[in-house]
Amino acid sequence: MSPISIRKATLEDLDVLLEFEQGVVSAEKPLDPFLAKGHLNYYNIPELITSNYTQFLVAIIENEVVASGYIRIDNSKIYQKNPLHGYVGFMFVKPTFRGQKISTLILDSLKKWAKEKELKELRLDVYNNNIEAIKVYERFGFSKILVNMRMDI
Known part of the structure; x- marks a missing residue:
């Protein structure tokens, strides 16, 4: 197995990250009947890469970007014990590279950055029927704390 390195994403990674975004969308469309039809964009990737409040990372194997993830400093609700938290998003690993614990390497790096920023809590959203991601x-x-429910009317 080739060594895996983790580095900050750059704007030069934009094309591959746009492909990853569509991979995320494709994986989630069957999980969420509330998503719109057609082409979707979830993220403002250039902003995530350049923001001072976000750490956007990619995993590299043999000069190929194979995975991504970011953490963003967000305000918590006024009634929560931590005024700020790290929100983790855009976790994606190319299908041919899954099963190598690349997402764990990215999460470890994101958690380290969050600790450097003195954050005390990480959060993320995952579809309840995305069993592999939940595992x-x-x-x-991470542990489950809230169920978000919706209905058509």
Whole structure:
């Protein structure tokens, strides 16, 4: 197995990250009947890469970007004990590279950055029927705390 390195994303990674975004959308469309039809964009990737409040990372194997993830400093609700938290998003690993714990390497690096920023809490959103992603996040130490519910009317 080739060594995996983690580095900050740059604007030069934009094309591959746009492909990753569509990979995320494709994976989530069957999980969410509330998503719009057609082409979707979830993220403002250039802003995520350049923001001072975000750490956007990519994983590299043999000069190929194979995975991504970011953490963003967000305000918590006024009634929560931590005024700020790190919000983790855009976790994506190319299908041919899954099963190598690359997402764990990215999460470790994001957690380290969050600690350097003196954050005390990480959060993320994951579809309740995305069982594989939930397993990864639970192995990393995340736990479920809230169920978001919707209905058509």
